[in-house]
Amino acid sequence: MNTTELQSRLRAFSAERDWDQFHTPKNLASALSVEAAELLELFQWLTPEQSQSLCADPEFATRLGEEVADVLLYLLRLADVAGLDLNAVVERKLKLNAEKYPAELARGHARKLDARKDQP
Amino acid sequence: MNTTELQSRLRAFSAERDWDQFHTPKNLASALSVEAAELLELFQWLTPEQSQSLCADPEFATRLGEEVADVLLYLLRLADVAGLDLNAVVERKLKLNAEKYPAELARGHARKLDARKDQP
Amino acid sequence: MNTTELQSRLRAFSAERDWDQFHTPKNLASALSVEAAELLELFQWLTPEQSQSLCADPEFATRLGEEVADVLLYLLRLADVAGLDLNAVVERKLKLNAEKYPAELARGHARKLDARKDQP
Amino acid sequence: MNTTELQSRLRAFSAERDWDQFHTPKNLASALSVEAAELLELFQWLTPEQSQSLCADPEFATRLGEEVADVLLYLLRLADVAGLDLNAVVERKLKLNAEKYPAELARGHARKLDARKDQP
Numbered sequence: 366m367n368t369t370e371l372q373s374r375l376r377a378f379s380a381e382r383d384w385d386q387f388h389t390p391k392n393l394a395s396a397l398s399v400e401a402a403e404l405l406e407l408f409q410w411l412t413p414e415q416s417q418s419l420c421a422d423p424e425f426a427t428r429l430g431e432e433v434a435d436v437l438l439y440l441l442r443l444a445d446v447a448g449l450d451l452n453a454v455v456e457r458k459l460k461l462n463a464e465k466y467p468a469e470l471a472r473g474h475a476r477k478l479d480a481r482k483d484q485p
Numbered sequence: 486m487n488t489t490e491l492q493s494r495l496r497a498f499s500a501e502r503d504w505d506q507f508h509t510p511k512n513l514a515s516a517l518s519v520e521a522a523e524l525l526e527l528f529q530w531l532t533p534e535q536s537q538s539l540c541a542d543p544e545f546a547t548r549l550g551e552e553v554a555d556v557l558l559y560l561l562r563l564a565d566v567a568g569l570d571l572n573a574v575v576e577r578k579l580k581l582n583a584e585k586y587p588a589e590l591a592r593g594h595a596r597k598l599d600a601r602k603d604q605p
Numbered sequence: 606m607n608t609t610e611l612q613s614r615l616r617a618f619s620a621e622r623d624w625d626q627f628h629t630p631k632n633l634a635s636a637l638s639v640e641a642a643e644l645l646e647l648f649q650w651l652t653p654e655q656s657q658s659l660c661a662d663p664e665f666a667t668r669l670g671e672e673v674a675d676v677l678l679y680l681l682r683l684a685d686v687a688g689l690d691l692n693a694v695v696e697r698k699l700k701l702n703a704e705k706y707p708a709e710l711a712r713g714h715a716r717k718l719d720a721r722k723d724q725p
Numbered sequence: 726m727n728t729t730e731l732q733s734r735l736r737a738f739s740a741e742r743d744w745d746q747f748h749t750p751k752n753l754a755s756a757l758s759v760e761a762a763e764l765l766e767l768f769q770w771l772t773p774e775q776s777q778s779l780c781a782d783p784e785f786a787t788r789l790g791e792e793v794a795d796v797l798l799y800l801l802r803l804a805d806v807a808g809l810d811l812n813a814v815v816e817r818k819l820k821l822n823a824e825k826y827p828a829e830l831a832r833g834h835a836r837k838l839d840a841r842k843d844q845p
Contacts, residue, residue: 366572368486374579382586383593387770390549391528391536394521395769397556398638401514401521402762408511409755410747412653416511420567429510430569434578436517436560437571440553447540449550451557452486458554459494466502473503507650515649518758522642529635530627532773606728606812614819622826623833630789631768631776634761637796641754641761648751656751660807669750670809674818676757676800677811684793687780692726694790695797699734702798706742713743 372445375438393443400439404432492565495558513563520559524552612685615678633683640679644672732805735798753803760799764792 379385407429408416419425444451499505527549528536539545564571619625647669648656659665684691739745767789768776779785804811 366486366488366575368488371575378579378582381588382591384591386593389533389536390540391531391533392770394525394528394536395635395765398518398521398525398642399762399766399769401518401556402638402759405514405518405755406759408514409759410752411511413509413511416509416514420510426567426569429567430574431578431581433560433564433567433569433571434574436521436556437575438578438582440556440560444553447546447549447553449546449553451553454550454554455486455491455557458551458558459498461551462498462558468501471502471504473506512650515645515755518762519642519646519649522639522758525635526639529639530632606726606815608726608728611815618819618822621828622831624831626833629773629776630780631771631773634765634768634776638758638761638765641758641796645754645758648754651751653749653751656749656754660750666807666809669807670814671818671821673800673804673807673809673811674814676761676796677815678818678822680793680796680800687786687789687793689786689790689793691793691797694794695726695731698791698794698798699738701791702738708741711742711744713746 368441368451371438372441375442376445379442388442388446390443390447393439393446397436397439397443400432400435404429404436407432488561488571491558492561495562496565499562508562508566510563510567513559513566517556517559517563520552520555524549524556527552608681608691611678612681615682616685619682628682628686630683630687633679633686637676637679637683640672640675644669644676647672728801728811731798732801735802736805739802748802748806750803750807753799753806757796757799757803760792760795764789764796767792 379388407425411419420429441451444454499508527545531539540549561571564574619628647665651659660669681691684694739748767785771779780789801811804814
């Protein structure tokens with residue numbers, strides 16, 4: 366996926382509609398959160414097993430794909446507006462995660478070395 | 486950004502920690518929503534102007550980058566577990582957005598052609 | 606629970622700290638969403654069964670209580686700032702829900718009569 | 726507002742529809758988060774000023790009231806299912822907040838005494 370090119374397309378899409386005035390980092394963070402919740406809504410009453418098996422259903426997969434795309438597009442737009450280097454922040458976070466969750470200690474349970482938060 | 490390769494790395498990271506048992510689509514959708522809210526938290530009390538100017542602050546940008554990366558990594562992991570073709574869903578959504586928000590009609594305001602939702 | 610009295614206390618709490626400037630409806634809606642996600646975070650990796658049994662654990666119940674209170678307090682504050690009559694909006698919504706989900710049709714499954722959304 | 730009586734009505738509403746199977750604490754926490762995001766969606770593209778003035782618009786207030794009610798009803802249901810004493814958790818949290826944000830120190834800015842989080 367060419368995220369740089371996607372960001373250019375989103376920039377043009379916004380400019381053509383005179384939407385830059387709405388696309389503050391704060392508003393885009395809200396929109397991202399709203400879209401993530403719309404994605405979660407698809408799963409909210411499902412059992413874990415149903416959440417897996419339904420992904421093989423074409424109709425469900427189509428709806429899920431739309432929500433996944435919405436989240437990704439707002440995230441790319443926010444990163445662009447905020448001037449972030451996506452590759453750099455991702456590599457940095459992967460390194461932090463490897464330090465926080467050493468494989469030998471984190472195996473099969475969901476705890477950070479140092480913290481309050483369950484996070485597999 | 487090579488999202489396919491990132492998904493492979495996340496797959497290995499999870500397997501090494503025996504975390505696949507936690508990574509149901511439903512749980513990953515929850516985690517994604519939680520991370521999106523952590524990103525929003527950075528902006529919640531800021532004015533629109535502060536949300537823009539703070540992105541130039543290195544300390545703020547570092548924290549923002551971590552949250553952006555968290556959202557992206559869970560999104561990639563969810564798309565992988567759900568068997569979605571990320572490029573396909575993104576292209577499909579961009580096409581839908583172009584139909585829903587024709588440039589000449591959407592200019593400078595935030596309404597879909599057909600719907601309840603404000604969305605620039 | 607005396608929600609009117611709670612709203613008065615929250616109003617005074619905010620005024621004493623000169624926080625009314627931050628408490629726009631938009632900001633309070635963001636804060637509410639962030640707190641709801643912190644509540645969700647407690648459950649994100651749990652099985653349905655664990656999510657039930659853990660509520661009997663005093664330490665977990667204390668953390669859950671804090672998040673529930675945070676959500677409730679921001680909701681009361683938002684309703685106050687927005688000038689809503691909480692009792693009226695709740696009674697109206699209960700009536701709408703009874704119409705949307707007639708008991709004889711909604712039994713054991715999670716669909717509205719008319720809509721896209723799974724919602725028990 | 727008689728929250729205990731509301732919880733009884735929600736309990737009956739769920740039982741009549743055989744929905745208790747869906748109402749695990751985890752699922753209700755997801756639903757709460759989804760509803761909080763629907764509330765946020767109403768504000769996502771608004772300026773702070775618009776978010777205040779629109780609350781005086783009857784149509785907007787009606788939609789806002791529905792979302793506020795949805796959040797409150799899921800919160801009451803979750804507290805009931807989890808066996809929480811709402812009054813107790815609220816009083817405890819108000820006490821904690823008064824300690825974390827002493828009026829003389831918190832005046833006009835949004836920082837806890839001890840923490841990373843901006844929170845008026």
